[in-house]
């Protein structure tokens with residue numbers, strides 16, 4: 795596959811960026827199975843789905859974290875996780891709504907090696 799920014803460099807499936815023009819080839823999306831939770835119940839874990847948007851390059855999920863201490867990543871032991879091109883992987887995050895106090899929302903952050911991070915907002919109702 796030629797880099798489609800410079801159309802000069804031949805990318806292999808191990809390249810995260812173009813060595814010629816520096817274009818970043820990591821593409822990923824993060825989705826939560828629920829983005830709103832009632833405060834009055836203790837919810838089952840939230841499913842965090844990381845989708846690799848690249849058809850050529852694998853990504854490596856390095857870290858999943860919450861912006862508040864009442865969010866904990868249940869599948870942390872399996873990290874890092876390699877997600878193949880076009881593939882996806884689900885992680886479970888526990889949310890202790892009873893410890894959240896009056897906080898209205900928090901962020902769930904997913905970090906990918908050499909690919910930066912994406913975050914999704916979780917709201918408490």
Ligand SMILES: [Zn+2]
Pocket residue numbers: 797798799800801802803812813814815816817
């Ligand atoms: Zn390039």
